[in-house]
Structures are given as C-alpha cells and as structure tokens.
Amino acid sequence: MEIEGKASLRVHNVRLIDGVGSRAVPDAVLDADADGVIVYAGPASHAPPAPRGVRTIDGRGGTLLPGFFDCHVHLGMSSDRSVVEEALMTDPVLRMLQTADRLRRTLDSGVTSARDLGALPAGFRHAVASGLVQGPRLQVSVGIISHTGGHADTTLPGGMDLGFDFCALADDVPEVRKAVRRMLRAGADVIKICTTGGMNSAGDDPDDEDLLEEEIAAAVDEARRHRGRPVAAHAQGRAGVLAAIRGGVRSVEHGFGIDDQGCDLLGEHGAFLVPTLATVFRPLDRSRMPPWAYEKKRRWNEITKENIAAAIERQVNIAAGTDAGISAHGGNLAELRHLVELGMSPMDAIRAATSNSARLLGVEDRLGALRPGMLADLVVCAGDPLRDIGLLAEPEKIVVVAQQGVVRKLTPPAVDTVDHRPGPPPEAGAIAPAPSVASHLSRRSS
Numbered sequence: 064m065e066i067e068g069k070a071s072l073r074v075h076n077v078r079l080i081d082g083v084g085s086r087a088v089p090d091a092v093l094d095a096d097a098d099g100v101i102v103y104a105g106p107a108s109h110a111p112p113a114p115r116g117v118r119t120i121d122g123r124g125g126t127l128l129p130g131f132f133d134c135h136v137h138l139g140m141s142s143d144r145s146v147v148e149e150a151l152m153t154d155p156v157l158r159m160l161q162t163a164d165r166l167r168r169t170l171d172s173g174v175t176s177a178r179d180l181g182a183l184p185a186g187f188r189h190a191v192a193s194g195l196v197q198g199p200r201l202q203v204s205v206g207i208i209s210h211t212g213g214h215a216d217t218t219l220p221g222g223m224d225l226g227f228d229f230c231a232l233a234d235d236v237p238e239v240r241k242a243v244r245r246m247l248r249a250g251a252d253v254i255k256i257c258t259t260g261g262m263n264s265a266g267d268d269p270d271d272e273d274l275l276e277e278e279i280a281a282a283v284d285e286a287r288r289h290r291g292r293p294v295a296a297h298a299q300g301r302a303g304v305l306a307a308i309r310g311g312v313r314s315v316e317h318g319f320g321i322d323d324q325g326c327d328l329l330g331e332h333g334a335f336l337v338p339t340l341a342t343v344f345r346p347l348d349r350s351r352m353p354p355w356a357y358e359k360k361r362r363w364n365e366i367t368k369e370n371i372a373a374a375i376e377r378q379v380n381i382a383a384g385t386d387a388g389i390s391a392h393g394g395n396l397a398e399l400r401h402l403v404e405l406g407m408s409p410m411d412a413i414r415a416a417t418s419n420s421a422r423l424l425g426v427e428d429r430l431g432a433l434r435p436g437m438l439a440d441l442v443v444c445a446g447d448p449l450r451d452i453g454l455l456a457e458p459e460k461i462v463v464v465a466q467q468g469v470v471r472k473l474t475p476p477a478v479d480t481v482d483h484r485p486g487p488p489p490e491a492g493a494i495a496p497a498p499s500v501a502s503h504l505s506r507r508s509s
C-alpha cells in the first residue's frame with residue numbers, strides 16, 4: 064500500500080471527522096510534516112503556528128475526512144461493457160489505458176486506498192506506488208479461484224472457454240494450494256476464492272456452494288504460510304457464507320444471504336462483511352443483461368436489503384466495498400449512502416469506509432484515521448456529510464484529495480496557497496510567525 068512522494072500540508076477552515084471518534088470538530092486544523100505524517104488534527108484554537116514553506120488549503124467550511132477505502136473493486140473491468148466484449152472486442156492497449164483512467168476517476172471520487180479482487184495485474188500496484196499513474200493505493204488479489212463450473216469458470220453457455228488468465232479452477236485440496244501459489248507468484252496481496260455461485264456466471268446460482276470447507280481452509284492456510292496473507296471469499300448464499308467463515312477467511316464479500324447464525328459466526332471469528340450494496344441498489348436494466356442474470360438479480364436484491372439491514376442492526380463488522388466493475392466506477396462513495404439507507408448511522412458509514420476498512424486491509428497503524436502519527440491521506444467534501452451522506456457520492460463535491468500530504472485533486476471552492484517567505488527555517492523549538500496573506504502566492508484556479 065506504499066506510494067512514493069510526500070509533502071507537508073496544512074488544511075484549515077474545515078469541520079473535522081477523523082474516522083475514529085464519534086463527533087466532528089467544528090472548526091479544525093490539520094498539519095502534516097514533510098514526510099506527509101499528521102502532526103496535528105484538532106480544534107483551530109489549539110493548533111500550532113503554520114510552519115514555514117507549508118502548502119495551505121482553505122477548505123471553505125467543508126468537511127475534512129480520512130481518504131476513503133473501497134475494499135472490493137475490479138479496476139480492470141468496465142462496468143458498461145460485457146466481459147465478452149471487453150475480452151474479445153477491445154484492443155489490449157486501450158484496455159490498459161482505460162484501466163489507468165478508472166484508477167484516476169476512483170482517486171478523484173475520494174478513494175485513496177482500494178483492494179482489487181480480481182482481473183487487475185499486480186503491475187498496476189507498482190505503477191501507482193512509483194507514481195507512473197495516479198490512483199488509490201492498491202492491494203490486489205490478481206485472480207479468482209473457484210471449482211470447475213463455479214463462479215470463476217469462464218466457459219460460456221455455448222461451450223467456448225474465454226480462458227481468462229486471472230481465473231483459476233481448483234477441484235481438490237492440492238489444486239487449491241497450487242492455485243493459491245500461482246496467485247502469490249503473480250503478486251497477490253490477498254487471495255480471492257469463491258464459496259458460492261454468483262449473479263454474473265451463467266451456470267450457477269448464489270445458493271450453489273463452491274469450494275468445500277476443507278478446500279477453503281487449505282486456501283487460508285496456504286496464504287497464511289506466505290507472510291500471513293488474508294483470504295477474501297466471494298460468498299452470497301447462506302451455506303457458502305457459513306463455510307467461508309468456518310474455513311477461516313478474513314472477509315465475506317457480498318454476504319447477501321447472511322442470517323443471524325452467519326452474523327454471530329462472523330463476530331466469533333473476527334471476520335468482516337463487505338456487502339457491496341452498490342450492485343444491489345443499481346437499477347436493473349433488462350435490455351442490457353442476459354435473462355438468467357436478470358432473473359437472479361431480481362430475486363436476490365430485495366432479500367439482500369433485508370439481510371444486510373438485519374446485519375447492520377446486529378452491528379456486525381462491516382467494511383465498505385462497491386464491486387465497481389460490476390457497479391459503476393468513480394462514484395464509489397455512494398456505498399455509504401446505501402449503508403445509511405439500510406439503517407447505519409452516517410458516522411458509522413464513514414468509519415466503515417475509513418478506519419474499519421483500514422483494519423480489514425491490515426494498514427490501520429498508518430491509514431484510515433486523521434490522528435497524529437498517521438499518514439495524511441485525506442479528502443475535503445463541500446458541505447456536511449453527517450447531514451447529507453449523499454454528498455460523498457458526488458465526485459464534484461469532493462473538492463480536495465491528498466495522499467501522504469501530496470495534493471492529487473483541488474477544485475473550487477477549496478483554495479490553496481504556498482508560503483514563500485524567504486530566509487532559513489526557524490530553529491528547532493522556535494515559534495514561526497504566522498504567515499501573512501500578502502506573502503502567499505495564490506494558486507486559485509477560478
């Protein structure tokens with residue numbers, strides 16, 4: 064999840080939501096040092112003087128939040144073309160550039176860290192980390208593992224196998240271990256397995272079970288043996304949800320059929336639920352879907368809303384993920400609105416998509432909260448998302464995005480200035496005079 068580049072930064076004239084606490088700070092300041100590490104985040108009245116040479120952002124009364132996480136994306140997939148069209152009808156160079164564009168749009172939507180769960184080569188993680196392309200910090204699964212005829216089997220109903228290199232089939236314990244090793248060789252940070260069928264696979268159903276519990280446990284063990292990597296399970300129907308948790312996965316993806324027993328088991332195992340509501344709330348367009356996919360979605364969407372609302376009421380451990388690639392790219396924070404629509408408080412939805420998602424990805428020691436010692440990955444939203452959580456879903460309302468103090472996006476009404484006062488920096492411990500407005504070079508773009 065590393066990214067090259069870091070900078071000092073000050074953000075002021077904002078309401079602060081730090082991603083951990085239960086209350087917002089109404090008039091706040093955040094300071095990050097030259098390493099992009101937060102040194103102050105709190106009330107403006109207690110803020111230290113601005114250091115010399117710092118870039119300062121006036122948030123114009125907006126809300127400062129941690130950079131958001133999307134724990135379930137498919138950046139290598141287009142949401143508006145079928146996988147067949149994507150795989151067979153699209154030039155590979157164009158596909159790569161389209162993926163880079165989706166990375167940029169995801170970052171601009173306020174997502175500074177993402178976990179890709181299939182169809183994104185690990186090279187994109189390196190490309191983002193080295194600054195070659197701009198996008199969220201990445202963890203990737205590279206591929207998806209299922210059994211023959213399961214969710215990752217790309218054989219079409221007509222018999223043709225699309226043969227996607229990111230899909231691996233495994234039908235017993237040794238094959239599962241070997242499939243995991245292939246993903247690790249390809250650079251996987253997390254292993255993605257299927258424990259049920261799915262909506263967009265022709266030959267199976269969300270209630271069909273996929274890998275056996277002993278195969279799930281083998282995948283979990285094989286990943287653990289390699290620097291303790293976690294396993295994420297595509298699990299929709301009830302039986303496969305239970306098998307995934309019992310097998311030891313770190314996260315249940317979708318979990319549409321989760322019941323009280325599943326919620327309790329999730330809690331006992333300390334696992335996470337990533338309900339990918341963006342796919343559930345997406346309006347169904349019969350003309351653009353194969354009839355079998357339409358029927359499955361129609362049958363499952365209402366059941367899902369009831370089950371996930373019940374899981375939210377039971378306060379299960381939820382992290383935010385959209386399944387972008389199936390749902391639309393670049394409006395990722397609509398997921399928070401959907402969580403609120405199913406009963407979560409706006410503050411809990413923000414925490415689900417920041418500090419709790421950071422815990423799922425194992426980076427909670429440096430990301431997901433705006434507190435001293437953490438990296439300054441942050442977002443400024445125009446308005447107050449605690450009053451209207453839907454604001455976060457509109458990319459034009461996300462007026463500032465920064466990673467480790469480096470500004471990636473800045474649009475009105477936010478304004479930035481850079482302190483160009485001459486002379487050496489103050490001695491350690493000395494208090495710098497407050498910068499005067501006249502000494503600032505305005506870089507306002509409007």
Ligand SMILES: [Zn+2]
Nearest residue numbers: 135137180386
């Ligand atoms: Zn997915």
